[in-house]
Amino acid sequence: MTHPRTGGRPGPGPTAASRPTAETGPRTDTGGPALPDARSTVPPPTHATTPPPNPTRTTPTPDPTRTTPTHPVPEHAPANPVPGPDPGPVPGLAPDSARTPVGPAPLPSASSPSSALTPAPAPDPDPAAPEHAPLTRRFLARATLVTASLSVAAALLGLVRDQSLARLFGAGRDTDAFLVAWTVPEFAATLLIEDGLAFALVPAFSLALSRRAQGAPGDPVRSLVAGTLPRLALAFTAVGALLALAAPQCVAALAPGLPDPALAVDCTRITATCVLSFGLAGYCSAALRAHRRFLAPAAIYLPYNIGIITAMYALGGAWGVRSAAFGVAAGGCLMVAVQLPSLLGRLRRRRTGRADARAAAAAQPLDVPLLATVLLFALGRQSQVLIERFLASGLPAGAISHLNYAQKVAQIPMTLSTMLCTVTFPAVARALADGDTERARDRVERDLALAGCLVLLGTAAIVACAPQLIELLFQRGAFTARDTAATAGVMRVYALGLLGQTLTGVLVRSYFSAGRASWYPVAAMAAGVVATSWIGAWTVGSRGTTGIAAANAAGITLTAALLLAGMRRRSVPIRTGPVLRELSRPLGAAVAAALAGGLAAGLPSDPLAGLAAGGTTVAVVFVLLGRALGAQGFAPALRSVRTLSRRLAHAVLR
DSSP: OOOOSOOOOOOSSOOTTTSOBTTTBSOOOOSSOOOOOTTOOSOOOOOSSOOOOOTTSOOOOOOTTOOOOOOOOOTTOOSSOOOOSOOOOOTTSOOOTTOOOOOOOOOOOTTOGGGGTSOOOOOOSOTTSGGGSOOOHHHHHHHHHHHHHHHHHHHHHHHHHHHHHHHHHOSSHHHHHHHHHTHHHHHHHIIIIISHHHHHHHHHHHHHHHHHHTTOSSOHHHHHHHHHHHHHHHHHHHHHHHHHHTHHHHHHHHOTTOSOHHHHHHHHHHHTTHHHHHHHHHHHHHHHHHTTOOHHHHTTHHHHHHHHHHHHHHHHHHHTTHHHHHHHHHHHHHHHHTTHHHHHHHHHHOOOOGGGHHHHHSOOOOOHHHHHHHHHHHHHHHHHHHHHHHHHTTSSTTHHHHHHHHHHHHTHHHHHHTHHHHHHHHHHHHHHHTTOHHHHHHHHHHHHHHHHHHHHHHHHHHHHHHHHHHHHHHOSTTOOHHHHHHHHHHHHHHHTTHHHHHHHHHHHHHHHTTSOOOSHHHHHHHHHHHHHHHHHHHHHHHHTHHHHHHHHHHHHHHHHHHHHHTHHHHSSOOOHHHHHHHHHHHHHHHHHHHHHHHHHHTSSSSHHHHHHHHHHHHHHHHHHHHHHHTOTTHHHHHHHHHHHHHHHHHHHHO
8 A cells, every 4th residue: 555644562461581491591570671691791790799709710800990881781682571660761862871780690692602612792882872772661662652653743744735735736637647646755655665675674784783792793784884775875866767757658657547647747757856865764764763763763754744835835836736746855855864863873883993894894785585575565565556546547537636635544543553563673673683483473463463453443433434534634725525525435445454454564574574585475465456456447437436445455455364374384473363363352343333433423513523422432432342352452552542641741731
């Protein structure tokens, strides 16, 4: 589907930190700093009681000119230890360097016996770096809160952007022409920011950080940047230039029935610049998320939407809808600018000695088969938009616009529900890089339960209150009541595929989190695209835009089912049966909540009152039925809501 236009937390259950391990026996964790690994060469701070010395060992004479530093938190700390009093670092900011871990001496790991036989490298000189902090539940909750808050803000700004487009240009030939050109940034965002490139780069940076923690010579992170960024930037530039030159042919292929192709060609040439800017923005986002810095990547859609809105109001009178295309180009540059300072700061923190300079200069290229598979999957997912616009180009003017507005609003619950996966994807990739499959499986299963619960609540609200939502958001200026009715009908059908979209987003990250090429997700997405094409061509003549939306929902649901069926053998070995049983509970609650909410929303004549009545009814019925059915995703969801409420109240009342 389309990328999130803008824009929960871990559920209960056993954690990797509390399970017995083969290496060290039963292990407990109080939520404080993780135990250092065997590579540390500096003894820990002593306690009040000092054990007697081992007569079989010789104690080195301490250097009187040297102080003993505290242990840095290891980069490969457990992904989900039991929470304790230490809340962990604030996402996007360096952790408090005053919090120094104190604990017993490190024990050699049985999984790496050579650590006790070979000289250990010096610890990382930057113990305050976020990638060295333990991934506690508190950290994941705060990272998700930061990401979700900025995503909500960007979603609201995205609605203002769409409202401005509808107010200034309505839903007619001009907006249809611009939305054909809008295909370029939609594809670029999906391929280069949200899905495709991130699936390859986050595991690559996670592996580089793991190699750095193991004492690899030089700096593997800088080597990865040196080996990938120049080549990718050159490829982005070439593709953008080719797209600008071939704009007439692209428009003819995307929308052969468009009444004004010249306007669409102009807009396409302007938006072609975002291939380079979105590619660089996606590269920065993946690198920062692997370093556990989520603030800047989550904020990129704020300046992007601001650029589009500003351009439309400042240049719309002279340039018409071309001003929106110019805003896309300007917003893409702002997406890069907002992340560059943070990324450069992370790369400068790691200093290499002179002896490591030659090793650091050895550039490490990106895995080409992996990059090919993730880009093909993202291309297949985004191609459903091409199918929609191809089929709708032969319908009356405004059909493409109705599909676009409906999809933008309907996808907001999906966008918010997948914020959890954006935060936990680096954790899953790091767990697999460390060989901890069980920890990765528990994380993915909790993500599925929570994301499914959240998106089904949003689905019920959209189905119940679609007319009221569209009227309040768009019905003004050139957007008429007829446009509201058409868009609301399409949005209700789109909502039926939101669970499939969310499951696809969660599951495909698991396939690529190991950093290896996998063709099964590409095949599953291809099957969904074929289903969308066939059903859409069959129903567009009789059902119009509603038939196109139904084809979209059916195709992505088929893809999600195929991805779930192939998980055990080809990806993280989740337990499919329990996952399906868990998802069936909030699904039943969502059906009942949608029916009750639709009845309540239709009683008041005022759209705002109807939205309030319907939304309240949906929330109450869904929560009561979900808890009665025992849906596991409710507990972490309610904890997240309580945490957010407390923080907002503290910010307002202090």
